Amino acid sequence: DLGDALRASSLRLARIGRVQSVIEESPGTRDILARYIAGDTTQSALGAARDLMETGRAVTVSYLGPDADSRASSDATVEEYRRLVAEAVSRGLVGDHCLELSVRPAAFGRLDQATGRSLALAQLQRVCRTAHNAGLDVTLDMEGFETVEPTLRLLEELRQDFPRVGVALQAALLRTEQDCRELAAEGVRVRLVKGAHKLDERGSFDAVEDVDRSYVRCLRILMEGVGYPMVATHDPRMTSIAAALARSCGKGPEDFEYQMYLGIRPLEQTAIADRGDRMRVYVAYGPAWYSYLVRRVAERPTNVTFFVRSLLSR
Numbered sequence: 566d567l568g569d570a571l572r573a574s575s576l577r578l579a580r581i582g583r584v585q586s587v588i589e590e591s592p593g594t595r596d597i598l599a600r601y602i603a604g605d606t607t608q609s610a611l612g613a614a615r616d617l618m619e620t621g622r623a624v625t626v627s628y629l630g631p632d633a634d635s636r637a638s639s640d641a642t643v644e645e646y647r648r649l650v651a652e653a654v655s656r657g658l659v660g661d662h663c664l665e666l667s668v669r670p671a672a673f674g675r676l677d678q679a680t681g682r683s684l685a686l687a688q689l690q691r692v693c694r695t696a697h698n699a700g701l702d703v704t705l706d707m708e709g710f711e712t713v714e715p716t717l718r719l720l721e722e723l724r725q726d727f728p729r730v731g732v733a734l735q736a737a738l739l740r741t742e743q744d745c746r747e748l749a750a751e752g753v754r755v756r757l758v759k760g761a762h763k764l765d766e767r768g769s770f771d772a773v774e775d776v777d778r779s780y781v782r783c784l785r786i787l788m789e790g791v792g793y794p795m796v797a798t799h800d801p802r803m804t805s806i807a808a809a810l811a812r813s814c815g816k817g818p819e820d821f822e823y824q825m826y827l828g829i830r831p832l833e834q835t836a837i838a839d840r841g842d843r844m845r846v847y848v849a850y851g852p853a854w855y856s857y858l859v860r861r862v863a864e865r866p867t868n869v870t871f872f873v874r875s876l877l878s879r
């Protein structure tokens with residue numbers, strides 16, 4: 566009943582809270598996580614972007630600002646993206662799709678309220694306009710289960726004026742195969758990820774192998790469709806399946822791309838770029854980066870193994 570459900574979710578939240586404080590209090594964690602982040606400022610993010618572009622990699626930049634709890638914080642996020650675009654243009658870092666913006670809809674408005682959703686739409690339209698005028702694409706990040714529906718509605722609205730706006734879809738969710746089917750038919754730029762957020766008992770695959778199988782099914786749908794698949798994974802099995810599917814579906818280097826995080830499997834990143842495929846690196850920066858990453862790590866055990874693995878494999 567409702568009482569049991571509330572108790573279960575508050576226990577889960579308490580557990581996440583404990584994991585979060587253990588991570589925050591562990592010495593050296595901040596230094597370890599810092600290698601995956603481009604720093605706090607616009608300048609540091611664009612410095613990292615320039616270095617990556619010099620080795621043939623494309624970049625998507627994401628500003629990790631706070632969730633929008635007021636009009637003022639939403640405005641501040643819009644202003645940061647405008648500053649970022651203006652600075653990127655003046656440094657000559659745009660052109661030939663080498664730079665893209667990733668945005669977190671929750672940083673522009675509360676997605677659980679109608680007024681927040683309208684604010685997010687208006688603000689994202691401002692960011693998309695700025696990006697469009699500079700020749701940059703925009704992709705919406707996807708967060709927890711409850712944000713999926715509002716994010717897809719935002720995508721639909723934004724695409725009326727800016728048809729190249731893309732979205733991340735999470736293979737961990739049961740609904741994603743159907744979402745891929747719809748968006749592939751509409752020709753959307755879709756970033757396929759396994760999913761970094763808390764699983765939802767109403768709609769997620771639990772076992773890692775089931776998420777992997779879902780990822781492959783979704784990949785096939787996207788590669789067979791008319792859209793632009795963005796294969797965001799560090800999993801070598803998934804990248805080779807993507808390469809084989811692209812070949813069999815007749816998709817060339819202009820028709821899809823690979824994406825990875827800054828600092829993860831850098832040799833594989835340059836190998837993909839060197840063989841002529843488009844390799845885009847996700848560069849996150851901003852004052853709230855540490856609490857954002859700690860929340861992600863605390864929320865899902867696989868996120869912990871993810872960071873440990875990258876330390877061991879360097």
Ligand code: FDA
Pocket residue numbers: 705706707708733735758759760761762797798799800801824825826829830846847867871872874875876878
């Ligand atoms: P997974 O963690 O399942 O690992 C599988 C295999 O990959 C490993 O066995 C190993 O061989 C290799 N591998 C993985 N990590 C490695 C490492 N660190 N070092 C070396 N080898 C490694 N999530 C989300 O919910 N919403 C979003 O909007 C986004 N956006 C996003 C953008 C981009 C560009 C990326 C790369 C990822 C995201 N994600 C995301 C995160 C995504 O959902 C997922 O949590 C991580 O990518 C981890 O899953 P993987 O598919 O990389 O492999």
